[in-house]
Amino acid sequence: MNNTDAFEKMEHDGWADPQIAQGYADGFDFAARLAAKQMADAVEAGPGVGVLDLCTGHGVVAVELLNRKATVTGLDFSPAMIALAQKSAPGATFVQGDAMAMTFPDDGFDAVTIGFGVPHFPDTGQGLREAARVLKPGGRIAFSIWRGKGSSGAFGWLFDAVERLGDPSVTLPAGPDAHMMADIAIAEPILTRSGFSGVKGTGIASQLLVSAPEALFDAFDKGAVRAASLLGGQSSERRDAIRADLAQRVRSDGRETQGGFLVPAPSVVISAMCS
Template sequence: MTDTTGFAALERREWSDPNVARAYAQAFAKASDMVVPALVAAVRAGSGTRALDLCCGHGNVSAGLVGAGAEVTGVDFSPAMLEMARIAVPGARFVEGDAMALEFEDGTFDAVTIGFGVPHVPDPPQVLAEARRVLKPGGRLAFSVWCGAGAESALGYVFEAIAAHGDPGITLPPGPGATDYADPALAFPVLEARGFAGCHCETVPSAWKVDDPAAPYVYFLEGTARGGALLRPQPEENATAIRASVVERVLAAHGTGPEWRVPIPANVTSAEAV
C-alpha cells in the first residue's frame, strides 16, 4: 500500500498557510465558484435540507447551499480556510475536522457536497465511505474535480509546462492524482462499492476571465497546494521557462487578447445513498 504520509503533511501545510488560502479564495476560486450551482443542484438542496459541505475551504459551496435554504455544516482541516468561511457565510456552522473520520452520527445528513476536495485527501475512497455513512438513505452526494487528460484546460497548461521545464528534483510525495476522480470509470465503481447508486457525471465549462496570459501560472503558484509545492521552489531559470510556456499556450489557444477566457473545466459527479 502506498505511504501517503508525506502527501497528507504537504496538503495540511500548504492549505493552512493563510497566504495560500487567501490567494486561492481571491483568484483561483473565480473558476470554482462557477461550479457551485451544479453541486447545489446535484444534491437537490432546498429549504430544510441538512447539508454537510466537506473540504469546505473558504465557504463558497456552503454559501450556495445556504442560499438554497439548506441547514449547512462545513468541515475542513485548514484553520485559515475556516476563518474565511465563518466571515463569508455566517449562516452556516463550520468545524475543523478530518473528512476521512467524521465526528457525526450515521444518517445525520440529507446531502453531502465536496467542492474540489477529493484529490486533496490521502484516501478518497475512505472519504466517500464516510460521506455514505453520515447520509440518510436516499440522501445525495455531489463532488467536483477538475477535468484531466483530453480537456482543454489551464490545469494542463501549467502541469505540462512543469513537466517540460521544471527542475526534475522537485517532486510531490505519493498521493491521489489531481484529476483521478473526474473519470467516471474510476469514480462510479468506487461509489457503488460504498453504498451509492444512480451515479451521474456532468461537465461544467468553468473558466477564468483574465487580462494577463500568465494568470494561470500565477494562480497555481500562489493559490494551490499541489501546484504551488511544485512551482514555489523552482530555480529562477526554470520558473521563467514554465511561466513563458504557460503564456505561449494561452496565446496560441485563446488569441492575442487583451483579455482571455481561459478554460479550467470540472466534472461534477453525483449519486444517491442506498
C-alpha cells in the same frame, strides 16, 4: 498502498497557510462558482435540506447552498480556510475537522457536497465511506473535480509545461491522483464500493479569471498546494519558462474580458445516491 504521511503533511501545512488559502480564494473562486451551482442542483438543495459541505474551503459552495435556503454545515481541516468561509457564508455553521474521521453521527445529513476536495483525501475510498456514513439512506452526494493532464485548459497546460520545461527530479509525495475521479469509469466503482449508487458525471465548462496572462502561473503558485510544491522546487529560470509558456496559452486560447482574461479550466461534477 503507498504511505501517505508526507502527502498529508504537505496538504495540512500548505492549506493551513493563510496566504495559500487566500491565494486559492483569489485565483479559483470564479471557476468554482459554476461547479457549485451544478452540485447544488445535483443534491436538490433547498429549504429544509441539511447539507454537509466537506472540504468547504473559502465557502463558495456553502454560499450557493445558502442561496437556496438549505441548512449548511461546512467542514475543513484548515483554520485559515474556515476563517475565510465564516466571512463569505455567515449563515452556515463551520467546523474544523478531519473528513476521514468525522465526529458527526450516522445518518445526520440529507446531502454532502465536496467542492474540489476529494483529491485531498489521503484515502479516497475511506473519505467517501465516511460521507456515506453521515448521509441518510437515499441522501445525495455531489463533488467536483478539475480535469487534469491532457485536458484543454489551465490544468492540462500546467502539466504540459512542467513536463516539458520543469526539472524532472522535482516530484510530489505519494498520494491520490488529483484528477482521476473526473473519469466516471474510475469514479463509479469507487463510489459503488463506498456505499453509493446511480453515479452520474456532468462536464462543466468552468473558467478561471486572471488579471493578466502571466497571472495564471501565480494562481497555481500561490493558491494550489500541489502545484505550488512542484513550481516552488524549480529554478528561477525554469519557473520563468513555465510562466511564459502558460502566459502564451492564455493569450492564444483564453478570452480577454473586462477585468482580465477568461481561461478554460474544465471540471466534472460527479453525483450519486447513498444506497
